[in-house]
Structure formats: C-alpha cells, structure tokens
Amino acid sequence: MRRSGGTERVGLFVDGANLYHTCRALGFEIDFAAMLNFFRGGTYLVRAFYYTALIETEDYSPLRPLTDWLAYNGWQVVTKPAKQQADPAGRLRVKGNMDVELAVDMLELAPNLDHVVLFSGDGDFRRLVEAVQRMGVRVTVVSTVRSQPPMIADELRRQADAYLDLEEIAPEITRRQVEPRGRPAPTAPAPAAAPAPTPTPAPRPTRATPADPYADNEPEPEA
Helix, strand or coil, X not given: CCCCCCCCEEEEXXXXXXXXXXXXXXXXXXXXXXXXXXXXXXXXXXXXXXXXXXXXXXXXXXXXXXXXXXXXXXXXXXXXXXXXXXXXXXXXXXXXXXXXXXXXXXHHHHHHCCEEEEECCCHHHXXXXXXXXXXXXXXXXXXXCCXXXXXXXXXXXXXXXXXXXXXXXXXXXXXXXXXXXXXXCCCCCCCCCCCCCCCCCCCXXXXXXXXXXXXXXXXXXXX
C-alpha cells in the first residue's frame, strides 16, 4: 500500500558498470547527488542501491573513491571483488557480475514499493522485471537507444512498464560533458588572418577520478 497522502514509494537500482558504459557512449557523467534529488521529487525514495564489482590491487581500487562517497551520501552500495581473466589473446579482462545481488535486493524490497526504477540495459533482468511486476510493482527501465549500438536489450525494454532514455534526463543528473565513444571530435574552424592567442585548455581529469573510476580495467556490460 502507498504511504499516507498517496506518495509513491520508489526503489532505485543502479547497475554500476552498465550505467558507466551507457554514459560513456552518450558523452556525459552522472552527478549521483543530483540523481537522488531528481528521483525524490514528488515521491518517497525508500532506498537507492548502487552495484559494482571492485577492482582491487594491493593498495588501491580505482572505484573506491566513488563507492565511499556514495556510501556517505545516501546510497546503499553493494560490492564484491572483481575477477581478472585472460581472454584467448592473452589480454586480461575484468569480470564482476552483480546480477544476483541486484535481483535478491529488488525481490526482497518489492513488497514495500510501488515503483522500481532500474538503471540497466542488461537483457538478463527481463525475468526479474516480470517477477516484480507480478507482485504489483510498476517498473521503469533507464538506459538508451541513442547510442550505436543501443545499450538496452530489446526484450528488457518490452517487458518494462515504462522506458526512460538516459539522454532525456541528462540535464537533471549530469555532472559534466566528456568525449563520447564512437563519435568524431568536432573540427575546429580555420583561424582568422590575425587570430588572438588561444589560451591553453585546462587538462582533462584523470580516469582514476570518482567520476570516471574504472581506469584501464573496465568491467564489460552484459546486455
């Protein structure tokens, strides 16, 4: 049942690696504080979960600054160690599937929710969405079809009660623009005959910052 006054009870579930790759494809980064505020508007946000596998070294994890910040700022962070496996070419690939953890939490919390918002395009979640719908909970999936290729599996989009393209809410939850993958950089116009000196642009943030935390070992999304 809804809270008194008819306020919709919402649960937010974020597949961290999948969201990261979606944002990279679109060319922006998420402001997670703004995301919480966006989904609190007009609703009762019961809980917000963020799921990721941690890439650990002896003394540093590139994801740790982000997960620590989230844990102190209103997010329920669910992690486990990532595994590094060699592919047939001998290159190390990072694997860290969080599907089971996300599914268990969503099914446990569903009786106390009216609406689930899932940030993922992974088609493996179709059956989970169907199960939650049978419990009387409405499900919105957030991903994108505006990248090449689209980041959401068609079967997941069809199953959801509503689909929200991440690019549509970018002005509300974006931290800053980054160079999108797969899109050519804009061509600079030819200079005038006597151009003024061009200031040196500020350096881009390193990939080890919390906003872009996967460094050179990016867990691959599973769509």
